[in-house]
Amino acid sequence: AQSVTQLGSHVSVSEGALVLLRCNYSSSVPPYLFWYVQYPNQGLQLLLKYTSAATLVKGINGFEAEFKKSETSFHLTKPSAHMSDAAEYFCAVNNAGGTSYGKLTFGQGTILTVHP
Amino acid sequence: ETGVTQTPRHLVMGMTNKKSLKCEQHLGHNAMYWYKQSAKKPLELMFVYSLEERVENNSVPSRFSPECPNSSHLFLHLHTLQPEDSALYLCASSQVDRANEQFFGPGTRLTVL
Numbered sequence: 232a233q234s235v236t237q238l239g240s241h242v243s244v245s246e247g248a249l250v251l252l253r254c255n256y257s258s259s260v261p262p263y264l265f266w267y268v269q270y271p272n273q274g275l276q277l278l279l280k281y282t283s284a285a286t287l288v289k290g291i292n293g294f295e296a297e298f299k300k301s302e303t304s305f306h307l308t309k310p311s312a313h314m315s316d317a318a319e320y321f322c323a324v325n326n327a328g329g330t331s332y333g334k335l336t337f338g339q340g341t342i343l344t345v346h347p
Numbered sequence: 348e349t350g351v352t353q354t355p356r357h358l359v360m361g362m363t364n365k366k367s368l369k370c371e372q373h374l375g376h377n378a379m380y381w382y383k384q385s386a387k388k389p390l391e392l393m394f395v396y397s398l399e400e401r402v403e404n405n406s407v408p409s410r411f412s413p414e415c416p417n418s419s420h421l422f423l424h425l426h427t428l429q430p431e432d433s434a435l436y437l438c439a440s441s442q443v444d445r446a447n448e449q450f451f452g453p454g455t456r457l458t459v460l
Contacts, residue, residue, distance in 0.1 A: 265448065274351070274437055274451035321390070325447050334403070335449055337390040 233258045233324050237338035244345055250294075250309040252341050254322035257303060264305040265323040265335070266296055275321060281305060292316070317345045349373055351452035353438050359458045362428060368455045370421040370438030376450070378443050379421040381413060384435040384454070396421060397443055428459045 238253040256262055263282050267275040279290025286298040292315075296307045305322060322338040351372045360366050372379065381393040395403035396415040410432075412424040421438055435456050439449040 263447070267451075272454075272456065274353075274453045275439075276451070277448060280448055334392070334395070335447065339389050 233262065233336045235322050235324050235336055235338035237320075237322050237341050239341055240339060241342050241344065244312045244343070246314055246345055246347055247311050250307070250312045250316065250343065252307040252320050252322075252343065254296075254305045254307065254338060255303050256305060256322070256324045258324055263325045264296075264298060265325070266290065266294070266305075266307050267321045267323060267337075268292075269319045269321065269340075271318075278307070278320075312343075312345045314345050314347070317343055319343070351438060351440055351450050353436075353452035353455050355455060356453065357456045357458075359460065360425070360428065361460050362430075364428075365424070365426040367425065368423040368436055368438075368457075370423075370452055372419055372421075372438075372440035372450070372452075374440055374442075374450060376440040376442045377418050378441045378447075379415060379418075380439040380441075380449065381421065381423055382437040382439065384437055385433075390437070394423075425457075428457075430459050433457055433459045 234257045236255045265280045266278040268278050269275050278294050279288045281288050281298045289295045294309045296305050298305050319340045319342045321340050323335045325335050354369045378397045380395050383391045392405055393407045394413040399415050410427050414422040435454045437454045438452040441447050441449045
C-alpha cells in the first residue's frame, strides 16, 4: 500500500521568502515521487519527479525537492517566492504496485499564498 | 494541439440529461485516466485504461460510463447525475513504465443542477 501526507493545507509566505511545502510518503517498495502544481481552473502540471537517480531533484520555476529515505520525506522548496507561485501543490507517489500501468496516490494538496 | 486536451471546459447539466466528456492525448501514450476533483477532497482516481483495456474501476457509480475507442481518446459518458457529482473532472495520460509520469488535461468543470 502507498499513501501521501502533505503537512499543512495552507502555507502563506511573503514575496522573496523561502517556500517549504512538506510531503511524507509511505510505500512498501522504492517509490517514484512527484510534485504537481495546479493553478485555478487548470489541470495539474508536473513540477518535478524523483525516479531513484539523484536524491536532490530540480524542477521547473526554480523549485527543487530532496528525497530522504530515512525520513520518508520529499519536501518541496524554492529559495525565493514569487507572486506567480501562488497555486495549489500536490505531492504524489507511485510504486507501480505490481501493475503494469502504475498508480499515483495524491496528497490532499497545499494551497500556497504569496503576499507582497 | 499538444499535450492532453479536454472538451468541453465547462458543462452545466440537469439530473435527467445525458452528456459526454471527451479527452484526447497527443503524446503517443498508452494509458489514460479519469480523475474527479471535488472541493476539499483529495483527487479520486475513477478509471484507468491501459492499452485500451479498462484495468481499474474504483467503485464508481454506474451513472458514469467510460469509453476508450483507441489509445488517443477517452470519453466519460454521464447520465442521471446527482448534484454531488459536480466537480472538476481531469483526464490524464502516461506511457506505461515504472515511473508512470502522468500528464493532465485542463479539466472539465461540471455542474449538476
